[in-house]
Each structure stands twice: as C-alpha cells, then as structure tokens.
Amino acid sequence: MSVAEKRFEFVELEKAPPTPLAVTPSGIPLPVVATAADHDPRSEGLPGQFPFTRGVFADGYQGRLWTMRQYAGFASAKESNRRYKFLLESGQTGLSVALDLPTQCGYDPTDPMARPEVGKVGVSLASLADMEILFDGIDLARVSTSFTINGTAAMIYAMYLACADKQGVPREKLTGTIQNDILKEYVARGTWIFPVRPSLRLIADTVLYANDATPRFNPISVAGAHVRDAGCTAVEEMAYTLANGLAYVEELIRRGGDIEKFAKRMSFFFYVHMDFFEEVCKFRAARRLWARLLKERYGVKDEMALMFRFGVVCGGSSLTAAQPYNNIVRVAVELMAAVMGGVQSVFTAAFDEAFQIPTEFSAELALRTQQVIAYESGIAKSVDPLGGSHLVEFLTDRMEEEIRKVMGEIDAYGGVVKAIEEGWLQARLAARALERKMAIDERRNIVVGVNAFQTEGEKMAGETFRLDPNARRSVLEAFAALQERRDAAAVETSLSRLSEAAAGERENLLPYLVDCCHAYATIGEMAGRLKKEWGSFREPIRL
Amino acid sequence: MSGEQRAPLKGKRILVAKPGLDGHDIGAKVVALALRDAGAEVVYTGLRKSPQHIARVAVDEDVDAVGLSILSGSHRELVAETMASLEALGGGDIRVFVGGTIPPEDQGELLAMGVRRIFTSEMTLARVIAELAQALS
Numbered sequence: 001m002s003v004a005e006k007r008f009e010f011v012e013l014e015k016a017p018p019t020p021l022a023v024t025p026s027g028i029p030l031p032v033v034a035t036a037a038d039h040d041p042r043s044e045g046l047p048g049q050f051p052f053t054r055g056v057f058a059d060g061y062q063g064r065l066w067t068m069r070q071y072a073g074f075a076s077a078k079e080s081n082r083r084y085k086f087l088l089e090s091g092q093t094g095l096s097v098a099l100d101l102p103t104q105c106g107y108d109p110t111d112p113m114a115r116p117e118v119g120k121v122g123v124s125l126a127s128l129a130d131m132e133i134l135f136d137g138i139d140l141a142r143v144s145t146s147f148t149i150n151g152t153a154a155m156i157y158a159m160y161l162a163c164a165d166k167q168g169v170p171r172e173k174l175t176g177t178i179q180n181d182i183l184k185e186y187v188a189r190g191t192w193i194f195p196v197r198p199s200l201r202l203i204a205d206t207v208l209y210a211n212d213a214t215p216r217f218n219p220i221s222v223a224g225a226h227v228r229d230a231g232c233t234a235v236e237e238m239a240y241t242l243a244n245g246l247a248y249v250e251e252l253i254r255r256g257g258d259i260e261k262f263a264k265r266m267s268f269f270f271y272v273h274m275d276f277f278e279e280v281c282k283f284r285a286a287r288r289l290w291a292r293l294l295k296e297r298y299g300v301k302d303e304m305a306l307m308f309r310f311g312v313v314c315g316g317s318s319l320t321a322a323q324p325y326n327n328i329v330r331v332a333v334e335l336m337a338a339v340m341g342g343v344q345s346v347f348t349a350a351f352d353e354a355f356q357i358p359t360e361f362s363a364e365l366a367l368r369t370q371q372v373i374a375y376e377s378g379i380a381k382s383v384d385p386l387g388g389s390h391l392v393e394f395l396t397d398r399m400e401e402e403i404r405k406v407m408g409e410i411d412a413y414g415g416v417v418k419a420i421e422e423g424w425l426q427a428r429l430a431a432r433a434l435e436r437k438m439a440i441d442e443r444r445n446i447v448v449g450v451n452a453f454q455t456e457g458e459k460m461a462g463e464t465f466r467l468d469p470n471a472r473r474s475v476l477e478a479f480a481a482l483q484e485r486r487d488a489a490a491v492e493t494s495l496s497r498l499s500e501a502a503a504g505e506r507e508n509l510l511p512y513l514v515d516c517c518h519a520y521a522t523i524g525e526m527a528g529r530l531k532k533e534w535g536s537f538r539e540p541i542r543l
Numbered sequence: 544m545s546g547e548q549r550a551p552l553k554g555k556r557i558l559v560a561k562p563g564l565d566g567h568d569i570g571a572k573v574v575a576l577a578l579r580d581a582g583a584e585v586v587y588t589g590l591r592k593s594p595q596h597i598a599r600v601a602v603d604e605d606v607d608a609v610g611l612s613i614l615s616g617s618h619r620e621l622v623a624e625t626m627a628s629l630e631a632l633g634g635g636d637i638r639v640f641v642g643g644t645i646p647p648e649d650q651g652e653l654l655a656m657g658v659r660r661i662f663t664s665e666m667t668l669a670r671v672i673a674e675l676a677q678a679l680s
Contacts, residue, residue, distance in 0.1 A: 101563070101564035101565065101566075101615060102564065104564075105564045105566075105591070107564070112593070113563070113564060113591070113593060114564065115620070116563055116617040116620035116621055116624075117563055117564050117565075117615055117617050120615050120616045120617055121615055121616060185566070188569065189566050189567070190565070190566015190567065190568055190590045190591070191564075191566050192566075230567075230569035231569055231573075320665065321663070321664075321665060322665060355644065355646060356646055357616075426572075429569065430569065430572035430573065430576060431576070433569045433572065433573050434572075434573045434576045434577065437573055437577075437668060438668070441667040441668055441669060450665050539589045539590055541587055541589050543572060543575055543576055543579070543585075543587060
C-alpha cells in the first residue's frame with residue numbers, strides 16, 4: 001500500500017503505528033504529532049540574528065512590508081509603458097519587466113529565428129530607443145525595476161544605465177534587480193546563448209561592475225523558480241539554487257571580488273507551490289543554510305553579507321486551466337506560505353495565467369490578493385509567527401539536511417558546471433518531472449478540478465486578452481526607423497571595441513556594453529559580436 | 544497484458560521537437576520519456592530549432608510522427624511553417640501533433656492546417672499515448 005493511500009486510513013490514536021502516516025512532496029516523513037523532541041532548538045535563535053532561521057530582519061514586516069511586484073510586459077514598449085503606469089497608480093510598489101524571447105535570446109526582431117516570437121511573452125527591447133519609450137514618464141530614481149533577463153542580462157543592465165543617463169538620474173540612485181542567473185537557464189528555462197564558462201564571466205563582470213556603479217541595485221537573483229516549476233521538489237529547488245549560488249561565489253572570488261561586498265547584493269528567487277508547511281520551511285531552511293555555508297566555507301563576517309533575501313512567484317505550474325477560479329485560492333495559500341517564510345518580494349500570478357496572458361481584471365485581482373493578505377489578515381504583524389511550532393522547526397531541520405544531501409550529490413558528480421555541460425542535471429530534472437506527472441495521472445497527488453472533483457462539460461471561464469495584432473509591425477517599423485536615425489559609424493566603433501575586449505580575458509565588458517547602448521547598438525548586434533568571440537552553447541541531448 | 548498494451552508505440556519513430564525560441568522544454572522531455580517507455584523510438588531535437596530544421600530532421604530520420612512543443616504563443620506561425628517545410632521536403636505524409644499552451648480558440652485553426660491532435664498539459668500521458676497509437680495505426 002502506498003503512503004498516499006495510508007494517509008486516509010482511519011487510525012485510532014492509542015494504536016497509532018510508529019511509522020509515519022504522511023510524507024511531504026519532497027519525500028520527508030512527517031510525524032503524526034511533532035513534539036519538542038523532534039527539533040534542535042540551537043538552530044532557531046531570533047530574527048535578524050545568525051543563522052537567520054527566523055528571518056533576516058529583526059522587525060520583520062513591521063520595518064518594511066514585502067514589495068508587491070507584478071510581472072508585466074506586452075508586445076511593444078509603448079503598450080507596456082501604459083500598463084506600468086496603470087499598475088503604479090493601482091498601488092504597486094515595483095515594476096517587473098517581462099521581455100520577449102528574441103530580446104532574451106539575443107536576436108534582433110528582424111532575425112528569421114525571432115520573427116514569430118516578437119512581442120509574444122513580453123516586451124521587445126531591441127535597443128535603448130525601445131527602453132526610452134518603456135520608461136517614458138516613469139522616474140527611474142523613484143521606482144525599483146526588476147528584469148527577468150539572463151542570457152542578455154549584461155546588455156539589458158547596460159541599457160538601463162544608459163536610459164538613466166538619458167533621464168539625468170544618477171546611477172547610484174538606481175534600484176532593482178536583474179535575474180542574471182544563467183546556470184539555471186541551461187537546466188530549465190532555456191534562454192542561454194554562450195557556453196557555460198564565458199557566460200559565467202559575463203555574469204561576474206555585471207555583478208562586479210554593478211556593485212560599484214549602482215550600489216543599491218541587485219545584479220543577480222539566483223533562481224530556483226524555473227527548475228521547481230519544471231518538476232523538481234522543494235528540497236531540490238533549494239539545493240540546485242544554493243549550488244548555483246556557490247558557483248557564482250567561486251567565480252566572483254576567482255575574479256578578485258570581495259565576498260563581504262558582493263554577497264550583500266546577491267538575492268534569490270523561487271516558486272511557491274501548494275504544500276503549505278514544506279513551502280514555509282524550505283525558505284527557513286535555505287536561509288539558514290546559505291548563511292552557514294558562507295560562514296563555514298568563506299569565513300564571511302559581515303552579517304549583511306550572510307543574509308539570504310528572496311523573492312517569489314506564487315502560481316506557475318501549481319495553477320490549472322481547469323476550474324481556473326480555484327487558482328485565486330491557490331495563490332492566496334501560496335502567498336501566505338511565502339509571508340510566513342519571510343519573503344522580501346512577491347509576484348502573485350493571475351488566475352488565468354495557466355492558459356493565457358492575464359487580462360487587466362485578473363492582473364488587478366492578483367495584486368489585490370497581496371493587499372488583502374498584507375493589510376487585512378494580520379499575519380504580517382509579528383515576525384516569523386510560525387517559529388517555535390514543533391512541526392515547523394522539525395521540518396526546517398529535516399529540509400536543511402536534505403538540501404545538504406542533494407548538494408552533496410552534485411558535488412560528487414563534479415559540481416554544477418560539469419553537471420550542466422554534460423546534461424546530467426537536465427536529465428535528472430526530466431526524470432523527476434515525469435515522476436510528478438505520473439503521480440498526478442495516477443491520482444497519487446490530488447489536484448482539484450484536474451484529477452478529482454472535475455466539472456462535467458466545463459467551459460473555459462473569462463475573457464481573453466489578445467495581443468495587439470499590429471504590435472509586431474510597430475516593433476519592426478521602430479527597428480527600421482532606428483537603423484536610419486542612428487550614427488552607423490559610432491555603432492560600429494562601439495561594437496568593435498566590445499569584440500576586442502571580449503577576445504581578451506582581463507577586462508570587464510560592462511563599460512563597453514554601456515557605450516554600445518548609448519550608440520543605439522542592438523541586442524542582436526551585441527550578442528552577435530560576443531557569439532563570434534565565444535561561440536554558442538551546445539546543448540547536450542540526454543534523456 | 545499483451546505486448547501491444549505494454550508497448551503500444553512499438554515500431555514507431557517519433558520526432559519530438561522544440562521550434563522557435565521557447566525554452567520551456569520539460570513538457571517535451573517528459574513526453575519523449577513517456578513515448579520511449581511506450582515502445583517508440585524517440586528522437587529529440589533539443590531547443591531552439593527552426594521549422595525548416597525540424598522538417599529536415601523528420602524527413603531524414605524517416606519518422607512516423609512529429610510532436611511540436613510550443614508554449615510561447617507562437618504556435619500559429621511555427622506550425623504553419625513546419626507543415627509547409629514538411630510538404631516541401633516530401634514529408635507531407637508525416638503526421639504532426641502539437642503540445643503545450645494552445646488556447647482553445649486557436650485549436651481549430653491548427654487542426655485545419657493538418658495537425659492531427661493537440662495535447663495539453665492536463666491530459667494524462669496514458670491518454671496521449673493511446674491517442675497517438677490510434678492515430679498512427
């Protein structure tokens with residue numbers, strides 16, 4: 001009999017068997033009743049104190065509420081600009097920019113590979129000209145902007161600096177985040193461009209440059225979200241992310257970076273799925289483990305550099321196209337788990353995200369969900385309100401152990417870079433995703449509306465958001481107009497300087513990229529020059 | 544259980560492909576693994592392939608079916624181009640299936656282009672395999 005079946009058996013308490021009745025989705029057996037004997041009080045401590053099990057800030061959300069950051073970006077810069085202004089007027093406190101795939105993969109909109117995808121999953125930012133329109137009337141000194149960008153993160157960051165220069169905003173005033181985490185792109189999200197090692201160089205260049213030029217900007221957000229959404233467990237999500245985080249730390253140290261400095265500006269990014277306690281505890285466990293690893297391995301002293309700050313997405317593959325209104329409830333539960341876990345920044349997905357680009361109605365409802373939890377539920381008042389719960393402390397301890405174990409397996413293989421170059425991690429993830437799918441297909445995991453409690457003859461609810469059919473044309477027209485307008489000689493000069501610097505190994509490429517952006521060089525041109533020097537990633541096909 | 548039930552796709556060659564720039568490949572990989580478990584010989588293209596490349600591989604590998612995985616919203620363009628390329632390369636008889644995020648109102652259009660079936664992520668793998676086996680028999 002499987003554990004899942006056992007869970008629903010009637011058990012008389014006095015005869016309760018000593019074996020656990022339930023396991024978490026990561027496979028951790030749970031006690032029927034947790035007691036003080038199940039956890040180690042030495043690890044718990046206080047919020048704001050090492051090892052930060054209970055949170056990085058002593059005053060939790062009383063000091064500062066989490067940032068409500070909705071992900072939006074549509075087709076043209078002009079249309080996105082309109083949506084951003086709408087979101088800011090609705091009370092959103094940070095912008096999050098979704099970019100289209102050509103921008104993410106380093107293609108100009110005119111490239112044959114790019115053509116069908118222009119403006120589809122986000123905004124097209126082919127050059128500084130587009131970004132100027134995107135932020136028209138939005139003061140970059142006052143708004144914090146997050147870009148979900150990886151393969152071309154260095155270029156988009158350079159473009160942001162150039163855009164701030166144009167607005168007359170001093171660079172040191174800029175706040176925001178670029179994801180800039182290429183390692184997980186090779187494993188799950190797929191917007192890689194160059195081979196692993198030169199990509200690591202570009203990331204280190206960006207982090208080191210940003211630490212000086214824009215000290216309040218987060219130049220890297222190590223993300224577990226995408227591997228999680230693809231199918232791995234919460235334990236694996238944290239293990240892969242911390243392993244990637246340490247790989248960046250190693251690279252930055254190799255490049256002469258000071259860990260006491262750059263670690264302060266590293267942040268993390270995850271998905272929240274539905275198993276409430278496991279989600280709460282994965283954040284507590286990873287926060288503690290990161291602080292411990294930096295202290296144990298690198299002797300980091302500054303407490304600010306040990307702090308694991310993270311943002312989340314609530315939704316993703318935990319949302320269903322069937323009975324889509326159920327997703328509103330799912331997102332609220334996930335949001336509560338993130339808040340109980342001590343999150344710094346939250347994106348709540350719209351309930352219709354599983355089957356379409358959110359409408360203005362569903363996007364607003366997603367933001368309202370955060371406001372209801374923040375201002376009405378009261379859960380943000382005391383710091384770490386679940387701290388000291390026997391179950392929560394037990395599960396936090398167990399998850400930390402399990403995360404360490406998975407990190408050990410990656411180390412045993414030869415580290416993340418090797419595991420990615422050889423396709424080992426990708427194959428491991430695919431196998432896990434198949435397991436997750438089978439568990440749903442075979443109803444070992446219940447998903448309401450999908451494999452249980454279905455509605456007969458259900459029709460999809462809601463309105464449909466349609467992209468402006470002229471969006472691609474307007475992107476292409478703007479692109480053509482730019483070619484006419486810009487100084488071709490200045491573009492060529494900036495690009496050949498970039499090529500030269502990329503051919504060597506010593507120079508930081510960011511100043512060259514900022515120059516390229518100022519000259520209105522395009523994403524495709526910049527990525528193209530680097531590809532010429534470094535080649536492209538050869539994806540290992542291993543199933 | 545008969546051999547046919549255990550390996551309903553035995554003897555079939557299937558190309559699983561990711562056209563365009565969409566990097567979400569886990570669905571394609573899960574389906575590829577499941578088809579292989581169901582007895583098919585599976586070729587997986589990897590990410591970021593042009594429709595022309597996919598059609599070329601399908602014809603060269605002499606496959607019975609091509610499964611296109613698309614989650615970026617570019618299904619209309621990418622499917623149309625793949626169908627045209629298959630036709631041009633003499634692979635017009637290769638059956639094409641689509642999986643991913645395809646809004647219901649677009650499904651008719653893809654079927655009208657000649658796509659045999661559209662699979663969504665909430666279908667069970669057993670059903671995907673059964674429908675494939677039926678369509679390829």
